[in-house]
Amino acid sequence: MLSWSSLKRDSVPAAGTLLRCGALLVLGLAAYWAVRLAWADHLSRSPGLADRERAVRLAPAAASLYERLADRREELGGDPLPDLERAAALDPANAERHMRLGLRAELAGDFPLAERSLLRAAVLSRLYQPRYLLAQYYFRRGNADSFLTWSRAAFESAYGDVSPLLDLCWRTRPDAEWLVQYALPPRPEIARQCLAFLMRRQQMNAAGVLARRISEAAVAADRPALLEYCDRRLAEGLAGDAVGVWNALSRRRLLPDGELDPARGVSLTNGNFDHAPGGRGFDWRVEQLSGAKCVLGGGAMRVAFSGRQPEKCLIAWQYVPVEPGIHYRLRFAAPADGVRWSIFDFSGTEIRGEPGADGPLTFAPLAEVVRLALVYQRPLGSPRLEGTVAITAVRLEREP
Numbered sequence: 001m002l003s004w005s006s007l008k009r010d011s012v013p014a015a016g017t018l019l020r021c022g023a024l025l026v027l028g029l030a031a032y033w034a035v036r037l038a039w040a041d042h043l044s045r046s047p048g049l050a051d052r053e054r055a056v057r058l059a060p061a062a063a064s065l066y067e068r069l070a071d072r073r074e075e076l077g078g079d080p081l082p083d084l085e086r087a088a089a090l091d092p093a094n095a096e097r098h099m100r101l102g103l104r105a106e107l108a109g110d111f112p113l114a115e116r117s118l119l120r121a122a123v124l125s126r127l128y129q130p131r132y133l134l135a136q137y138y139f140r141r142g143n144a145d146s147f148l149t150w151s152r153a154a155f156e157s158a159y160g161d162v163s164p165l166l167d168l169c170w171r172t173r174p175d176a177e178w179l180v181q182y183a184l185p186p187r188p189e190i191a192r193q194c195l196a197f198l199m200r201r202q203q204m205n206a207a208g209v210l211a212r213r214i215s216e217a218a219v220a221a222d223r224p225a226l227l228e229y230c231d232r233r234l235a236e237g238l239a240g241d242a243v244g245v246w247n248a249l250s251r252r253r254l255l256p257d258g259e260l261d262p263a264r265g266v267s268l269t270n271g272n273f274d275h276a277p278g279g280r281g282f283d284w285r286v287e288q289l290s291g292a293k294c295v296l297g298g299g300a301m302r303v304a305f306s307g308r309q310p311e312k313c314l315i316a317w318q319y320v321p322v323e324p325g326i327h328y329r330l331r332f333a334a335p336a337d338g339v340r341w342s343i344f345d346f347s348g349t350e351i352r353g354e355p356g357a358d359g360p361l362t363f364a365p366l367a368e369v370v371r372l373a374l375v376y377q378r379p380l381g382s383p384r385l386e387g388t389v390a391i392t393a394v395r396l397e398r399e400p
Contacts, residue, residue: 037062044068049076056083063091067100081108088117095125099133106137122150128158132165139168147172148183155185162190166197176206188214192225199232208233208241215248223254227280234281237346239321239369246281257283262321265398268372269318272393273301277316286316292376300390301374303339307386309376315339317373319346320396322365330361330372331395338379339389344371362399372396 043055044065052069059065066087070080084104088097102117118137121130131154138146147168154165169183176198184194191214198207211229214222226249230242239262247259256275260266260282269282276297277284286294291309294316295302303315322328332341343351343363351363351370363370374391378384 040065047072049073049078061090063087063094063097066090067097079108080104081110085113093124095121095127095130098124099130102133102137106140111141122153126157128154131157135165135168139172144172151183152185155183155187155190158190162193163197166194170197170201176201176203177209180206180210188217188219188222192222195225195229199229204232204236211241211245212248215245215252218249218252218254220254223249227278230281234319234346234369237367237369239319242281242319242369243321255281255283260321262323262368265396267320267322268394268396269320270296271395273297273299273391282319282321284316284318287314289313289315294374300392302388302390303374303376304388305376305385307384309384311378311384313376315374315376317344317371320370320372321368322370323398324366324368325364327362327364327399329397329399330363331397332360332393333391335391336385336389337382338385339374339376341394342373342375344373346371 037059040055040058040062043051043058045068046052046055049069049072052065052072056062056065056069064087066083070083070087073083074080081101081104084097084101088094088101091097098117098121102114102121105111105117106114114137118130118134122134124130131150134150135147135154138144138150151165151169155162158165166179169179173179173183179194179198184190191210195207195210195214198204198210207229211226215226218226226245230245233239233242243260243262246255249255250257250259255278257269258266260269270277270284273296277286279285284296286296289309291306292313292315293304295304296316301316330341330343341361343361343365345351345365345367346369348371351365372394376385
């Protein structure tokens with residue numbers, strides 16, 4: 001007769017056997033699916049379309065396999081859209097797949113699917129790319145209001161180069177004032193790129209509005225674009241806006257020089273040669289010469305002449321803001337035979353000044369900016385200058 005204890009002893013090995021069989025079955029199924037998925041992945045990389053179709057039948061829940069099938073189908077001239085739709089449906093939280101589906105749907109002329117897909121991508125991702133793609137889409141569809149909405153959203157999330165988006169804005173509405181006032185968000189990194197864009201487009205009035213806005217809160221990253229704006233204005237002979245931007249940079253300690261004020265006679269930058277030249281805006285520019293080398297800093301401008309320099313050459317110069325019709329006196333120590341200071345207008349034409357009895361040069365400019373230049377010209381009957389010339393200061397004063 002069987003007892004309860006004997007039945008219990010006999011059931012323990014049986015239960016263990018069942019558990020081991022179950023575990024082996026699970027391991028076997030896992031191994032089977034691992035092999036099946038690996039084989040499907042291998043087939044999806046095959047150049048044969050039939051192999052890729054077989055891959056998605058082996059692993060019908062793998063979105064990446066449908067994307068590879070779409071790639072090959074498109075390469076062979078087929079329609080990849082159904083495969084891309086399936087990939088997006090299998091991975092609904094993947095913004096990249098919705099973006100790709102949207103672009104391909106637009107190319108196929110399925111504009112409702114394109115719009116839905118791109119909008120879905122913008123919901124899923126807070127990054128720049130889906131917003132930029134939507135702005136492109138509405139630009140191509142001629143929907144100006146939606147373009148403006150999504151271009152602003154793209155600017156808000158953008159990092160890096162936004163020149164293509166600025167170009168789309170300009171093509172939508174080539175109005176520089178509109179671009180500055182309404183299209184751009186108040187982000188410094190976007191504003192400085194827009195400033196460069198407007199200057200390339202020769203939209204200098206709107207660039208001036210933006211440059212003044214940027215300069216009031218400028219940081220070091222803004223300095224190159226703002227100095228480029230100054231250079232362009234000065235090359236046009238317009239000193240007013242350039243002085244304003246230069247002074248704003250000076251107030252924010254982004255320049256080593258003080259503010260300029262032509263009305264009070266403060267027009268010269270670094271006349272004591274205290275620091276090396278910046279080569280932008282109102283600072284000194286040093287020319288690269290064969291046979292002569294100019295170095296500024298430490299309280300002097302030193303020019304080393306080898307004796308093989310050109311007979312006439314420009315050594316260093318700077319833009320100087322002045323008041324037209326006012327008489328000015330340039331004071332300096334005569335550096336050496338053939339080395340002299342001269343005044344040019346912004347176009348490069350020399351302004352004939354009158355040397356005084358004590359050496360200063362007096363002149364009356366006709367425009368609001370001139371160029372002060374140190375030049376060398378070999379005197380007639382003399383050999384070329386050889387040796388180092390040191391200039392310790394130059395002064396510009398308004399005559400009473």
